[in-house]
Amino acid sequence: MNIRVANEFDYPDLRMIYLESRRNNFHWANIEKMSLDDFDNHTVDEYILLAEENTRILGFASLYLPDNFIHNLFVHPDFFGKGVGGQLLAASIEKMNKPIRLKCVSENHKALKFYESKGWKKVVEEDKGGGKYWVMEFE
Template identity: 55%
Template sequence: MIIREAKMADYPQIREIYLASRRQSFHWLNAEDMNLHDFDHDTLEEQIFLVEESNQILGFISLYVPDRFIHLLFVHPEAAGQGAGDLLLKHAIKVLGTPVTLKCVSDNHNALSFYQKRGWKAVVEEGEQGERYWVLVYDGM
């Protein structure tokens, strides 16, 4: 697997991954309200890296560099559990330095477990009822 910065030519495939992953995992949202162009809106002003194998994009991560913030980390459902997410997370930490923060929806138990197994600490739960999320921090310790 290799990691590289995303190019505009990659966006159609990345949009598909973003949509497919959210529709499968975000059970608390209405899947019909999601569309391919959510990706463009949700990643404005962010640096995007992808992981690929045999010229197939497996997942991506988007970073808001000024705040050392990981905004999105998504792996195609068919590539889940193959190490792509872990590689993207390590790369983001290398790019951003520490401490790094991210937010994870409280109902996304699989993602919370993924981060905590890799040394991320849940600091505070915020948001309104039905839209709660954890702020997680990684300080490299």
């Protein structure tokens, strides 16, 4: 598996991964409102790393470097449980200064368990009107 910085030629695949992964896993969200454009709208000014194998994109992480913040970490549904998320997370941590933060929707129990298994700590649970989420930190 290769981790590299995304480029504009990768965006069609990244849009599909973002859409499919959210539609398959975000049972708490309105999937009818999700679109391919969400990827572009939700990653403005972010540094994007992707995981690929044999030129197939398996997943990505988008980072907001000024705040040492992991904004998105998504793996194609066909590659869940195969180490893609862990490698993307490790590469993201290497790119930023600690402490590093992220937010995880409180209802996303799989993701919370994944982050905690990688050494992330829950800091505070917040609700800004769009649903509850945990602020998590890695030191």
